[in-house]
Amino acid sequence: MTTPKLATVWFEGCSGCHMSLLDLDEALIGILSRVELTATPITDVKNFDFPRVDLGIVEGAIGNAEHLEVVRRLRRRARLLMALGDCAVFGGINTLRNGIPVEDVLRYGFVETCSTAGGRIPDDPALPALLERVLPINRVVAVDIHLPGCPPAPELIAHALGEILQGRLPVLGEAMIHYD
Amino acid sequence: MKPTPADIELQIDGRPCQVPEGTTILEAARRQGIVIPTLCHHPALSAWGGCRICVVEVDQAPRLAASCVTPVRRGMAVVTDNARIRRYRRTIVEFLLAERNHNCMFCAQSGDCELQALAYALGVDHLAVPADFTPLATDATSPDMILDHNRCILCGRCVRACQEIAGCDVLGFHSRGEGTRVGFDLDTDREASGCLGCGVCLQVCPTGAMANRHRSHYTVKGHRRDWQVKEDFCPLCGLMCAIVCRVRDDQLLRVDGCLGLQDPRPDLGQLCRRGRFEPFQAPGPRLTAPMTRDGGGRWRPVSWDQALDAVAAGLGTTCERHGAEALFGLASSQACLESLTMFRWLMTETWAAGTLDVGDGDLGRAMAAALGSGPDRWHESDWKALARADMILVVGGSLEAENPLFASVIRRRWRQGEMPVALAGGPPPPASLAFDHLTAPGGNLARLIQALAAAVRGAPDSSRELARVARAYTTAAAPLIIVTAAAAGPETPGTLEAAVDLARLRHRGQERRLPLVLLKPWGNSAGAWSLGMAAPTAPDPRAWRGGIVMPVQGEADIWPRIAGLPGDAFLAVLTPWMTAGPAALADVLLPVPSWLESEGSYGDLNGIEIRRRRPILAGPSGVPPAWQTLRRLADRGGRPDGPRTWDELNAMALAAVHGALQRRNP
Ligand code: SF4
Ligand code: SF4
Numbered sequence A: 001m002t003t004p005k006l007a008t009v010w011f012e013g014c015s016g017c018h019m020s021l022l023d024l025d026e027a028l029i030g031i032l033s034r035v036e037l038t039a040t041p042i043t044d045v046k047n048f049d050f051p052r053v054d055l056g057i058v059e060g061a062i063g064n065a066e067h068l069e070v071v072r073r074l075r076r077r078a079r080l081l082m083a084l085g086d087c088a089v090f091g092g093i094n095t096l097r098n099g100i101p102v103e104d105v106l107r108y109g110f111v112e113t114c115s116t117a118g119g120r121i122p123d124d125p126a127l128p129a130l131l132e133r134v135l136p137i138n139r140v141v142a143v144d145i146h147l148p149g150c151p152p153a154p155e156l157i158a159h160a161l162g163e164i165l166q167g168r169l170p171v172l173g174e175a176m177i178h179y180d
Numbered sequence B: 001m002k003p004t005p006a007d008i009e010l011q012i013d014g015r016p017c018q019v020p021e022g023t024t025i026l027e028a029a030r031r032q033g034i035v036i037p038t039l040c041h042h043p044a045l046s047a048w049g050g051c052r053i054c055v056v057e058v059d060q061a062p063r064l065a066a067s068c069v070t071p072v073r074r075g076m077a078v079v080t081d082n083a084r085i086r087r088y089r090r091t092i093v094e095f096l097l098a099e100r101n102h103n104c105m106f107c108a109q110s111g112d113c114e115l116q117a118l119a120y121a122l123g124v125d126h127l128a129v130p131a132d133f134t135p136l137a138t139d140a141t142s143p144d145m146i147l148d149h150n151r152c153i154l155c156g157r158c159v160r161a162c163q164e165i166a167g168c169d170v171l172g173f174h175s176r177g178e179g180t181r182v183g184f185d186l187d188t189d190r191e192a193s194g195c196l197g198c199g200v201c202l203q204v205c206p207t208g209a210m211a212n213r214h215r216s217h218y219t220v221k222g223h224r225r226d227w228q229v230k231e232d233f234c235p236l237c238g239l240m241c242a243i244v245c246r247v248r249d250d251q252l253l254r255v256d257g258c259l260g261l262q263d264p265r266p267d268l269g270q271l272c273r274r275g276r277f278e279p280f281q282a283p284g285p286r287l288t289a290p291m292t293r294d295g296g297g298r299w300r301p302v303s304w305d306q307a308l309d310a311v312a313a314g315l316g317t318t319c320e321r322h323g324a325e326a327l328f329g330l331a332s333s334q335a336c337l338e339s340l341t342m343f344r345w346l347m348t349e350t351w352a353a354g355t356l357d358v359g360d361g362d363l364g365r366a367m368a369a370a371l372g373s374g375p376d377r378w379h380e381s382d383w384k385a386l387a388r389a390d391m392i393l394v395v396g397g398s399l400e401a402e403n404p405l406f407a408s409v410i411r412r413r414w415r416q417g418e419m420p421v422a423l424a425g426g427p428p429p430p431a432s433l434a435f436d437h438l439t440a441p442g443g444n445l446a447r448l449i450q451a452l453a454a455a456v457r458g459a460p461d462s463s464r465e466l467a468r469v470a471r472a473y474t475t476a477a478a479p480l481i482i483v484t485a486a487a488a489g490p491e492t493p494g495t496l497e498a499a500v501d502l503a504r505l506r507h508r509g510q511e512r513r514l515p516l517v518l519l520k521p522w523g524n525s526a527g528a529w530s531l532g533m534a535a536p537t538a539p540d541p542r543a544w545r546g547g548i549v550m551p552v553q554g555e556a557d558i559w560p561r562i563a564g565l566p567g568d569a570f571l572a573v574l575t576p577w578m579t580a581g582p583a584a585l586a587d588v589l590l591p592v593p594s595w596l597e598s599e600g601s602y603g604d605l606n607g608i609e610i611r612r613r614r615p616i617l618a619g620p621s622g623v624p625p626a627w628q629t630l631r632r633l634a635d636r637g638g639r640p641d642g643p644r645t646w647d648e649l650n651a652m653a654l655a656a657v658h659g660a661l662q663r664r665n666p
């Protein structure tokens, strides 16, 4: 059997879910020895042109045009897609801006905060446009595995990865589900 | 056990059982120890059947039935759990989560939320239905509670609790369909509404929609497993409501009532705003070390020995210069009987002080004067008569301000059509309460009550209103007059006497108990008066030259009474907090535990039922109970005899109170 390939991305999130992944400590070494990590923000190599992978892990919600494009690409290349953490699963704290017009969000963020003087809304054409609403991953692409939690506990991640490596889809019992 | 004829036999999850006719399936299952999840159902409230979480399968029918509102039927076969039922329940929970903004990671209720717990139990690891995300308003106008519509599942528990328990009926549903919201009065803010702030809505809310503003975030309150739960009673007003306190790391997190309590108490286990939220309010910075003033008059912490010596020296010097007559001791009627007993021993035995009084001594004296003394003395009614009264007359003041629980019970019973209510003087009732409201001519409340008594006696020239109230009072089987403390005060002289005269018109037989209750300002007022803590005549602070005061609730409980104290008088203050009064006037400050941190006995509103409460919190270290500090002051004053242990004080206090009651009711 070939070594399973893994890719992780983060979108609108705080990177806490990836920190929780790193929090697996020595268990991480075991897992990493059994998989090939092809792309991940942890290594700071921004390779969004994923190869075909067995498992794509997504942290964060979909908030701008680039997120949308990247998650769709990852979905096409990944056999299984996992939404990791509340932002990916439900939208999370980012959805607080849903219901506020995008222009108001930008103006508040870049011009009106009290720590800003002479602020200006960035308009570089290379910057991805914000979506009207922040969405959880499963509103954009099909998701196979959901691990809620803010962040999800390392034990939960270890359990889920273990199951997947055994060829099973993880089922979360009552004690494993957490939204906070 | 043989089933009584009215018992119904049925099967729940294959188990045969018998329950009385009229029982719901939910109740029948719970009696069998079978758990059916619920959301809109609450054992202390009427059934509503709105959320459908409690659905069960009955006789394999395709339509599931809401078990909380479906009564049992003979021969019924009920299934409470299977894949289909679970799928239904899970879908309901997903819809509830999707309908509004449930962001548990920053919700005050997380970890203590019935909706969340249910979602976990049903394995909701994501939402299959799209969430709505429309942001909704939050009402944070109350200092104690937040209503966050983003978390509301429209279960209606708050609405029913406000109506059925608080008797307030300010909460209701507004609009319809997607736009439905719970709201206050005709849809205004909580503070602008007639909400009494009792928080029963918060207690019954299953989600974070009604959130406590005090220490409820989970970073503060931590995890359920870290909580200690302590049950006791609230000592703040003499009604001794049962409280359930949640504590973590010696920090109070939440105070709840004991909903579902029944007779003889009239309150259904409710709490008032004070009992639920006052424990979170500190009137000033906490005092944790004794303090005296330095040469420049600034406060500095000193050792206990130095502080106690300073008090003994201050009182000793006063005594030498002005005589013991000029010494005074003034304690709060919020203090427990044991502290008061030690306080009295210190002031009278050690120092032979000219004055010993409690903060509300004036009211105690007024009451003693109005009810008379000796064998011919009249007695107040048991306050629990509120549960059975069929006509209420409130004399003066604002019941809402003085005793919100009384206000609540009266509103509930009036709304249920159980009794007419009349207010004599005081502010008019809110528009939704069609109480009779009599206004005092020229503000003379005593005259109003006298006129009412005349109308009861059949005076022909009474106004229509007066005659109507008089008739209600005369025809009621068990009327009750509630005299507010404000009405019994010096602003409306003669009112208490007039009320006693009016009460005597409905007095029956040989009994010397009148259908009248006087509200008292503090939790142990009646207990303290029974203990004999009220001075026989009103003392004059201008004659005082040195003394000790012992406030408990900041300073509201006694500070007004020392206005007029000469500026050079020596003053020692035993207090949990550094508040403005002591900071300005005192010479020595001795820290004591707050009531939450102390043990002690209290008398109820009538001063008859005596109950002992335990500390809810440990409190700061190095701050001994008030009685111990008072004991050491007695030692310093050269009197090592007298009570030395808590048990001795307890026995002394109870003997004194019982003695007083015996003398009153031989
Ligand atoms: S109310 Fe309950 S389910 Fe909703 S956000 Fe708060 S904790 Fe979560
Ligand atoms: S505020 Fe709470 S109790 Fe009231 S309807 Fe909403 S969820 Fe139910």
Ligand code: SF4
Pocket (backbone or CB within 6 Å): B234, B235, B236, B237, B238, B239, B240, B241, B270, B271, B272, B273, B274, B275, B276, B404, B405, B406
């Ligand atoms: S009514 Fe009195 S005893 Fe009851 S909660 Fe309120 S203050 Fe406490």
Ligand code: FES
Pocket (backbone or CB within 6 Å): B037, B038, B039, B040, B041, B048, B049, B050, B051, B052, B053, B054, B055, B066, B067, B068, B069
């Ligand atoms: S609990 Fe039965 S319908 Fe809500």
